[in-house]
Amino acid sequence: MTITRGITLRIILDSRGKKTVEAEVRTENGFGRAAAPGGASTGIYEAVVRDPSDAVSDATIQVIPHLIGVDVSDQIGFDSLLHEIDGTGNFSRIGANVAVALSLAASKAAADSRNIPLWQHIGGVFVAHAPRPLGNVIGGGAHAPYATEIQEFLVVPTGCERVRDGIFANARVHALVRELLTKRGISTGKGDEGAWAPPISDPDAFEVLSEAADIASDEAGFEISPGIDVAASQLYDPESGMYRYRDGRLRSSEDQVTYIADLIDEYELVYVEDPLYEEDYAGFAALNRETGNRCLICGDDLFVTNKKRIQDGLTQGSTNCVLIKPNQIGTLTDTFEAIDIAQRNGLETVMSHRSGETEDTTIAHLACAFNCVFIKTGVVGGERTAKLNELIRIEESIYERK
Ligand SMILES: O=C(O)[C@@H](CO)OP(=O)(O)O
Ligand SMILES: [Mg+2]
Numbered sequence: 001m002t003i004t005r006g007i008t009l010r011i012i013l014d015s016r017g018k019k020t021v022e023a024e025v026r027t028e029n030g031f032g033r034a035a036a037p038g039g040a041s042t043g044i045y046e047a048v049v050r051d052p053s054d055a056v057s058d059a060t061i062q063v064i065p066h067l068i069g070v071d072v073s074d075q076i077g078f079d080s081l082l083h084e085i086d087g088t089g090n091f092s093r094i095g096a097n098v099a100v101a102l103s104l105a106a107s108k109a110a111a112d113s114r115n116i117p118l119w120q121h122i123g124g125v126f127v128a129h130a131p132r133p134l135g136n137v138i139g140g141g142a143h144a145p146y147a148t149e150i151q152e153f154l155v156v157p158t159g160c161e162r163v164r165d166g167i168f169a170n171a172r173v174h175a176l177v178r179e180l181l182t183k184r185g186i187s188t189g190k191g192d193e194g195a196w197a198p199p200i201s202d203p204d205a206f207e208v209l210s211e212a213a214d215i216a217s218d219e220a221g222f223e224i225s226p227g228i229d230v231a232a233s234q235l236y237d238p239e240s241g242m243y244r245y246r247d248g249r250l251r252s253s254e255d256q257v258t259y260i261a262d263l264i265d266e267y268e269l270v271y272v273e274d275p276l277y278e279e280d281y282a283g284f285a286a287l288n289r290e291t292g293n294r295c296l297i298c299g300d301d302l303f304v305t306n307k308k309r310i311q312d313g314l315t316q317g318s319t320n321c322v323l324i325k326p327n328q329i330g331t332l333t334d335t336f337e338a339i340d341i342a343q344r345n346g347l348e349t350v351m352s353h354r355s356g357e358t359e360d361t362t363i364a365h366l367a368c369a370f371n372c373v374f375i376k377t378g379v380v381g382g383e384r385t386a387k388l389n390e391l392i393r394i395e396e397s398i399y400e401r402k
Contacts, residue, residue, distance in 0.1 A: 172219065
Protein backbone atom coordinates (compact mmCIF):
# COMPACT_ATOMS: atom_id res chain seq x y z
CA MET A 1 0.00 0.00 0.00
CA THR A 2 1.26 3.46 -0.86
CA ILE A 3 -1.21 5.58 1.09
CA THR A 4 0.41 8.02 3.53
CA ARG A 5 -0.23 7.04 7.15
CA GLY A 6 2.07 9.49 8.87
CA ILE A 7 4.23 12.49 8.06
CA THR A 8 6.80 14.19 10.29
CA LEU A 9 8.63 17.46 9.72
CA ARG A 10 11.58 18.46 11.84
CA ILE A 11 14.47 20.91 11.92
CA ILE A 12 17.97 19.52 11.43
CA LEU A 13 21.42 21.01 10.78
CA ASP A 14 22.97 21.54 7.37
CA SER A 15 26.69 21.51 6.54
CA ARG A 16 27.02 25.24 7.25
CA GLY A 17 25.51 24.72 10.70
CA LYS A 18 22.28 26.37 9.62
CA LYS A 19 18.83 25.01 10.35
CA THR A 20 17.03 23.19 7.56
CA VAL A 21 13.90 21.09 7.06
CA GLU A 22 13.72 17.30 7.09
CA ALA A 23 10.58 15.37 6.16
CA GLU A 24 9.57 11.76 6.82
CA VAL A 25 6.71 10.06 5.04
CA ARG A 26 5.34 6.70 6.16
CA THR A 27 3.01 4.41 4.28
CA GLU A 28 1.75 1.04 5.54
CA ASN A 29 4.89 -0.72 4.36
CA GLY A 30 7.19 2.09 3.24
CA PHE A 31 9.28 4.91 4.63
CA GLY A 32 10.96 7.92 3.00
CA ARG A 33 13.14 10.65 4.46
CA ALA A 34 14.52 13.72 2.69
CA ALA A 35 16.05 17.06 3.68
CA ALA A 36 16.14 20.45 1.98
CA PRO A 37 19.57 21.84 1.04
CA GLY A 38 20.30 25.57 0.96
CA GLY A 39 22.13 27.90 -1.42
CA ALA A 40 24.42 30.88 -0.78
CA SER A 41 24.57 32.19 -4.35
CA THR A 42 20.85 31.80 -4.93
CA GLY A 43 19.07 32.93 -8.09
CA ILE A 44 16.43 35.63 -7.67
CA TYR A 45 13.83 33.50 -9.48
CA GLU A 46 14.17 30.45 -7.22
CA ALA A 47 11.13 29.16 -5.35
CA VAL A 48 10.89 30.92 -1.98
CA VAL A 49 12.63 29.42 1.05
CA ARG A 50 10.98 30.27 4.38
CA ASP A 51 12.58 30.40 7.82
CA PRO A 52 12.74 26.67 8.66
CA SER A 53 11.25 26.93 12.16
CA ASP A 54 8.30 29.08 11.05
CA ALA A 55 7.73 26.97 7.93
CA VAL A 56 7.71 23.69 9.89
CA SER A 57 5.32 24.91 12.58
CA ASP A 58 2.92 26.34 9.97
CA ALA A 59 3.09 23.25 7.77
CA THR A 60 2.44 20.91 10.69
CA ILE A 61 -0.97 22.56 11.10
CA GLN A 62 -1.80 23.73 7.58
CA VAL A 63 -0.18 21.21 5.21
CA ILE A 64 0.36 17.80 6.78
CA PRO A 65 -3.33 17.06 7.56
CA HIS A 66 -4.11 17.44 3.81
CA LEU A 67 -1.39 14.93 2.91
CA ILE A 68 -2.55 12.05 5.09
CA GLY A 69 -4.37 9.34 3.12
CA VAL A 70 -2.79 10.43 -0.16
CA ASP A 71 -1.30 7.91 -2.63
CA VAL A 72 2.45 8.51 -2.94
CA SER A 73 2.72 6.24 -5.98
CA ASP A 74 1.02 9.13 -7.81
CA GLN A 75 3.92 11.60 -7.55
CA ILE A 76 2.30 14.08 -9.93
CA GLY A 77 -0.88 14.05 -7.84
CA PHE A 78 1.08 14.47 -4.60
CA ASP A 79 3.07 17.40 -5.98
CA SER A 80 0.04 19.15 -7.47
CA LEU A 81 -1.63 18.88 -4.09
CA LEU A 82 1.39 20.67 -2.59
CA HIS A 83 0.97 23.41 -5.20
CA GLU A 84 -2.75 23.61 -4.52
CA ILE A 85 -2.28 23.95 -0.76
CA ASP A 86 0.39 26.60 -1.33
CA GLY A 87 -1.56 28.51 -3.96
CA THR A 88 1.21 31.00 -4.83
CA GLY A 89 3.05 29.36 -7.73
CA ASN A 90 6.44 29.82 -6.01
CA PHE A 91 5.87 28.14 -2.64
CA SER A 92 6.12 31.43 -0.78
CA ARG A 93 3.29 30.30 1.52
CA ILE A 94 4.46 26.87 2.62
CA GLY A 95 8.15 27.38 1.79
CA ALA A 96 10.14 25.65 -0.95
CA ASN A 97 12.26 24.00 1.77
CA VAL A 98 9.17 22.29 3.22
CA ALA A 99 7.82 21.48 -0.24
CA VAL A 100 10.99 19.85 -1.58
CA ALA A 101 11.58 17.82 1.59
CA LEU A 102 7.98 16.51 1.46
CA SER A 103 7.99 15.83 -2.28
CA LEU A 104 11.28 13.89 -2.20
CA ALA A 105 10.36 12.02 1.00
CA ALA A 106 7.08 10.99 -0.66
CA SER A 107 8.95 9.59 -3.68
CA LYS A 108 11.28 7.66 -1.40
CA ALA A 109 8.33 6.25 0.57
CA ALA A 110 6.77 5.16 -2.73
CA ALA A 111 10.01 3.44 -3.80
CA ASP A 112 10.37 1.78 -0.42
CA SER A 113 6.76 0.56 -0.56
CA ARG A 114 7.67 -1.15 -3.85
CA ASN A 115 10.84 -2.45 -2.23
CA ILE A 116 13.09 -0.97 -4.93
CA PRO A 117 15.68 1.83 -4.84
CA LEU A 118 14.61 5.34 -5.75
CA TRP A 119 16.61 5.48 -9.00
CA GLN A 120 14.79 2.39 -10.21
CA HIS A 121 11.36 3.58 -9.04
CA ILE A 122 11.78 6.83 -10.99
CA GLY A 123 13.95 5.71 -13.91
CA GLY A 124 12.36 2.34 -14.63
CA VAL A 125 14.12 -0.65 -16.10
CA PHE A 126 16.32 1.02 -18.72
CA VAL A 127 18.64 3.16 -16.58
CA ALA A 128 21.94 2.27 -18.23
CA HIS A 129 24.64 4.30 -16.51
CA ALA A 130 25.51 6.69 -13.74
CA PRO A 131 26.51 10.32 -14.44
CA ARG A 132 30.13 11.42 -14.22
CA PRO A 133 31.00 13.46 -11.12
CA LEU A 134 31.67 17.18 -11.53
CA GLY A 135 33.75 18.11 -8.50
CA ASN A 136 34.57 21.48 -6.98
CA VAL A 137 38.27 21.54 -6.01
CA ILE A 138 39.09 25.28 -5.71
CA GLY A 139 36.51 27.88 -4.84
CA GLY A 140 35.68 31.33 -3.64
CA GLY A 141 32.93 33.79 -4.53
CA ALA A 142 29.94 33.50 -2.21
CA HIS A 143 31.29 30.24 -0.78
CA ALA A 144 34.54 31.55 0.72
CA PRO A 145 35.66 35.14 1.37
CA TYR A 146 39.11 36.41 0.22
CA ALA A 147 39.56 33.46 -2.13
CA THR A 148 39.09 33.22 -5.91
CA GLU A 149 36.71 35.48 -7.78
CA ILE A 150 35.25 32.69 -9.91
CA GLN A 151 33.04 30.72 -7.51
CA GLU A 152 34.04 27.17 -8.48
CA PHE A 153 36.99 25.56 -10.28
CA LEU A 154 35.73 22.12 -11.20
CA VAL A 155 37.04 18.88 -12.64
CA VAL A 156 35.20 16.10 -14.42
CA PRO A 157 36.72 12.72 -15.35
CA THR A 158 35.58 12.87 -18.97
CA GLY A 159 37.55 9.76 -19.92
CA CYS A 160 36.64 7.37 -17.12
CA GLU A 161 34.92 4.09 -17.95
CA ARG A 162 33.50 3.47 -14.49
CA VAL A 163 32.13 6.41 -12.54
CA ARG A 164 33.64 4.93 -9.39
CA ASP A 165 37.13 5.47 -10.84
CA GLY A 166 36.21 9.02 -11.78
CA ILE A 167 35.12 9.73 -8.21
CA PHE A 168 38.50 8.55 -6.90
CA ALA A 169 40.31 10.56 -9.58
CA ASN A 170 38.52 13.77 -8.53
CA ALA A 171 39.53 13.11 -4.93
CA ARG A 172 43.12 12.71 -6.11
CA VAL A 173 42.96 16.08 -7.91
CA HIS A 174 41.63 17.63 -4.71
CA ALA A 175 44.57 16.22 -2.72
CA LEU A 176 47.10 17.27 -5.36
CA VAL A 177 45.79 20.84 -5.37
CA ARG A 178 46.58 21.06 -1.67
CA GLU A 179 50.08 19.70 -2.24
CA LEU A 180 50.74 22.20 -5.02
CA LEU A 181 49.39 25.13 -3.00
CA THR A 182 51.40 24.13 0.07
CA LYS A 183 54.55 23.93 -2.05
CA ARG A 184 53.92 27.52 -3.10
CA GLY A 185 53.46 28.58 0.52
CA ILE A 186 49.75 29.31 0.08
CA SER A 187 47.28 28.57 2.88
CA THR A 188 44.57 25.99 2.23
CA GLY A 189 41.39 26.70 4.12
CA LYS A 190 38.18 25.25 2.70
CA GLY A 191 35.00 26.84 1.44
CA ASP A 192 31.42 25.77 2.04
CA GLU A 193 31.56 22.88 -0.44
CA GLY A 194 34.89 21.43 0.73
CA ALA A 195 36.88 23.00 -2.11
CA TRP A 196 40.18 24.65 -1.22
CA ALA A 197 39.72 28.39 -0.79
CA PRO A 198 43.19 29.87 -1.28
CA PRO A 199 43.80 33.63 -1.44
CA ILE A 200 44.98 33.49 -5.06
CA SER A 201 43.98 35.05 -8.37
CA ASP A 202 41.79 33.23 -10.87
CA PRO A 203 44.69 32.73 -13.36
CA ASP A 204 46.77 31.17 -10.55
CA ALA A 205 43.85 28.90 -9.66
CA PHE A 206 43.59 27.77 -13.29
CA GLU A 207 47.28 26.99 -13.31
CA VAL A 208 47.14 24.88 -10.13
CA LEU A 209 43.97 23.15 -11.30
CA SER A 210 45.49 22.23 -14.69
CA GLU A 211 48.68 20.92 -13.11
CA ALA A 212 46.79 18.78 -10.58
CA ALA A 213 44.38 17.48 -13.23
CA ASP A 214 47.29 16.54 -15.54
CA ILE A 215 49.09 14.59 -12.82
CA ALA A 216 45.90 12.80 -11.72
CA SER A 217 44.97 12.10 -15.31
CA ASP A 218 48.38 10.48 -16.01
CA GLU A 219 48.06 8.37 -12.88
CA ALA A 220 44.49 7.26 -13.61
CA GLY A 221 45.01 6.69 -17.31
CA PHE A 222 42.02 8.71 -18.46
CA GLU A 223 41.20 12.31 -19.30
CA ILE A 224 40.24 14.67 -16.46
CA SER A 225 38.91 17.97 -17.77
CA PRO A 226 38.46 21.36 -16.14
CA GLY A 227 35.32 23.46 -15.82
CA ILE A 228 34.07 26.47 -13.86
CA ASP A 229 30.99 27.97 -12.23
CA VAL A 230 31.43 31.71 -12.63
CA ALA A 231 28.22 32.50 -10.68
CA ALA A 232 28.27 35.77 -12.59
CA SER A 233 25.12 37.18 -10.96
CA GLN A 234 27.40 37.76 -7.96
CA LEU A 235 29.76 39.89 -10.09
CA TYR A 236 27.08 41.86 -11.90
CA ASP A 237 26.44 45.46 -10.92
CA PRO A 238 22.90 46.41 -11.98
CA GLU A 239 23.59 50.14 -11.68
CA SER A 240 26.31 50.23 -14.29
CA GLY A 241 25.05 47.16 -16.17
CA MET A 242 28.62 45.82 -16.00
CA TYR A 243 30.50 42.97 -14.37
CA ARG A 244 32.65 44.44 -11.62
CA TYR A 245 35.94 42.69 -10.85
CA ARG A 246 38.07 43.05 -7.75
CA ASP A 247 40.91 44.80 -9.55
CA GLY A 248 38.46 47.56 -10.44
CA ARG A 249 37.96 46.27 -13.93
CA LEU A 250 34.47 46.59 -15.43
CA ARG A 251 33.30 44.29 -18.19
CA SER A 252 30.26 44.82 -20.39
CA SER A 253 28.22 41.79 -21.46
CA GLU A 254 30.24 41.64 -24.71
CA ASP A 255 33.54 41.91 -22.80
CA GLN A 256 32.39 39.17 -20.45
CA VAL A 257 31.56 36.88 -23.40
CA THR A 258 35.03 37.48 -24.88
CA TYR A 259 36.69 36.93 -21.49
CA ILE A 260 34.92 33.61 -20.93
CA ALA A 261 35.44 32.42 -24.52
CA ASP A 262 39.17 33.11 -24.07
CA LEU A 263 39.20 31.12 -20.82
CA ILE A 264 37.47 28.21 -22.57
CA ASP A 265 40.16 28.13 -25.24
CA GLU A 266 43.15 28.82 -23.02
CA TYR A 267 42.30 26.18 -20.40
CA GLU A 268 40.29 23.80 -22.60
CA LEU A 269 37.26 24.07 -20.34
CA VAL A 270 34.54 21.52 -21.05
CA TYR A 271 31.97 23.08 -18.73
CA VAL A 272 31.07 26.69 -17.89
CA GLU A 273 28.16 27.48 -15.58
CA ASP A 274 26.55 30.91 -15.20
CA PRO A 275 29.12 32.86 -17.23
CA LEU A 276 26.65 35.76 -17.44
CA TYR A 277 24.16 37.09 -14.88
CA GLU A 278 20.68 35.65 -14.43
CA GLU A 279 18.80 37.93 -16.86
CA ASP A 280 21.26 37.94 -19.75
CA TYR A 281 19.76 35.35 -22.12
CA ALA A 282 21.31 37.18 -25.08
CA GLY A 283 24.81 37.19 -23.57
CA PHE A 284 24.51 33.46 -22.88
CA ALA A 285 23.39 32.95 -26.48
CA ALA A 286 26.38 34.87 -27.86
CA LEU A 287 28.77 32.70 -25.84
CA ASN A 288 26.87 29.53 -26.75
CA ARG A 289 27.11 30.40 -30.46
CA GLU A 290 30.83 30.98 -30.16
CA THR A 291 31.85 28.07 -27.92
CA GLY A 292 28.88 25.68 -27.62
CA ASN A 293 30.50 23.22 -30.03
CA ARG A 294 33.37 22.55 -27.62
CA CYS A 295 32.08 23.39 -24.16
CA LEU A 296 28.89 22.89 -22.16
CA ILE A 297 27.40 26.31 -21.45
CA CYS A 298 25.16 25.71 -18.45
CA GLY A 299 22.43 27.86 -16.89
CA ASP A 300 21.91 27.74 -13.12
CA ASP A 301 20.66 31.10 -11.79
CA LEU A 302 19.48 31.78 -15.35
CA PHE A 303 16.96 28.91 -15.33
CA VAL A 304 16.50 28.02 -11.63
CA THR A 305 15.15 24.60 -12.75
CA ASN A 306 12.06 26.41 -14.05
CA LYS A 307 10.58 25.03 -17.28
CA LYS A 308 9.31 28.45 -18.41
CA ARG A 309 12.75 30.00 -18.09
CA ILE A 310 14.30 26.99 -19.85
CA GLN A 311 11.80 27.51 -22.67
CA ASP A 312 12.93 31.16 -22.94
CA GLY A 313 16.53 29.95 -23.09
CA LEU A 314 15.63 27.48 -25.84
CA THR A 315 13.92 30.15 -27.88
CA GLN A 316 17.02 32.33 -27.73
CA GLY A 317 19.61 29.54 -28.02
CA SER A 318 21.12 30.62 -24.71
CA THR A 319 22.73 27.37 -23.56
CA ASN A 320 23.38 23.75 -24.43
CA CYS A 321 23.06 22.60 -20.81
CA VAL A 322 20.79 23.09 -17.79
CA LEU A 323 21.69 22.81 -14.12
CA ILE A 324 19.06 20.96 -12.10
CA LYS A 325 18.46 21.68 -8.41
CA PRO A 326 15.19 20.26 -7.06
CA ASN A 327 15.03 22.82 -4.25
CA GLN A 328 15.10 25.71 -6.73
CA ILE A 329 11.67 24.70 -7.97
CA GLY A 330 10.18 22.80 -4.99
CA THR A 331 8.90 19.41 -6.19
CA LEU A 332 10.08 16.29 -7.95
CA THR A 333 7.43 16.71 -10.65
CA ASP A 334 8.60 20.26 -11.45
CA THR A 335 12.19 18.94 -11.49
CA PHE A 336 11.19 16.23 -13.96
CA GLU A 337 9.40 18.76 -16.17
CA ALA A 338 12.50 20.96 -16.29
CA ILE A 339 14.68 17.99 -17.24
CA ASP A 340 12.15 16.76 -19.77
CA ILE A 341 11.89 20.03 -21.70
CA ALA A 342 15.68 20.37 -21.69
CA GLN A 343 16.40 16.84 -22.87
CA ARG A 344 13.63 16.76 -25.49
CA ASN A 345 15.24 19.83 -27.02
CA GLY A 346 18.73 18.39 -27.05
CA LEU A 347 20.16 20.12 -23.98
CA GLU A 348 22.33 18.24 -21.50
CA THR A 349 21.32 18.24 -17.84
CA VAL A 350 23.52 18.32 -14.74
CA MET A 351 22.07 17.36 -11.34
CA SER A 352 23.44 19.54 -8.56
CA HIS A 353 23.87 19.85 -4.81
CA ARG A 354 23.69 23.18 -2.99
CA SER A 355 26.49 24.81 -1.02
CA GLY A 356 24.55 24.08 2.19
CA GLU A 357 23.90 20.34 2.22
CA THR A 358 22.91 17.43 4.44
CA GLU A 359 23.75 13.72 4.31
CA ASP A 360 20.72 13.24 2.05
CA THR A 361 21.65 11.20 -1.04
CA THR A 362 18.51 11.71 -3.13
CA ILE A 363 20.23 13.64 -5.94
CA ALA A 364 22.51 10.64 -6.67
CA HIS A 365 19.36 8.62 -7.43
CA LEU A 366 17.74 11.41 -9.45
CA ALA A 367 20.87 11.96 -11.55
CA CYS A 368 20.87 8.27 -12.57
CA ALA A 369 17.10 8.02 -13.03
CA PHE A 370 16.97 11.11 -15.24
CA ASN A 371 20.06 10.28 -17.29
CA CYS A 372 21.97 13.44 -16.42
CA VAL A 373 25.38 13.81 -18.04
CA PHE A 374 27.08 14.97 -14.80
CA ILE A 375 26.32 15.23 -11.12
CA LYS A 376 27.78 18.24 -9.28
CA THR A 377 28.36 17.24 -5.66
CA GLY A 378 31.71 18.55 -4.47
CA VAL A 379 34.57 16.14 -3.79
CA VAL A 380 35.12 15.78 -0.04
CA GLY A 381 33.21 16.36 3.19
CA GLY A 382 30.61 13.95 4.61
CA GLU A 383 27.62 15.69 3.05
CA ARG A 384 29.36 15.52 -0.38
CA THR A 385 30.82 12.00 -0.09
CA ALA A 386 27.41 10.71 1.06
CA LYS A 387 26.17 11.40 -2.49
CA LEU A 388 29.31 10.14 -4.20
CA ASN A 389 29.36 6.92 -2.18
CA GLU A 390 25.70 6.36 -2.99
CA LEU A 391 26.57 6.85 -6.66
CA ILE A 392 29.21 4.13 -6.35
CA ARG A 393 26.57 1.78 -4.92
CA ILE A 394 24.01 2.65 -7.60
CA GLU A 395 26.54 2.20 -10.40
CA GLU A 396 27.37 -1.22 -8.99
CA SER A 397 23.68 -2.23 -9.08
CA ILE A 398 23.34 -0.95 -12.65
CA TYR A 399 26.37 -3.00 -13.71
CA GLU A 400 25.16 -6.11 -11.90
CA ARG A 401 21.88 -5.89 -13.78
CA LYS A 402 23.53 -5.79 -17.21
O1 LIG B 1 26.02 28.07 -7.58
C1 LIG B 1 25.91 26.84 -7.45
O2 LIG B 1 25.90 26.12 -8.43
C2 LIG B 1 25.66 26.23 -6.11
C3 LIG B 1 26.21 24.87 -5.88
O3 LIG B 1 27.55 24.71 -6.22
O4 LIG B 1 25.95 27.11 -5.07
P1 LIG B 1 24.72 27.60 -4.16
O5 LIG B 1 24.08 26.40 -3.58
O6 LIG B 1 25.37 28.51 -3.13
O7 LIG B 1 23.79 28.37 -5.06
MG1 LIG C 1 25.94 27.70 -9.93
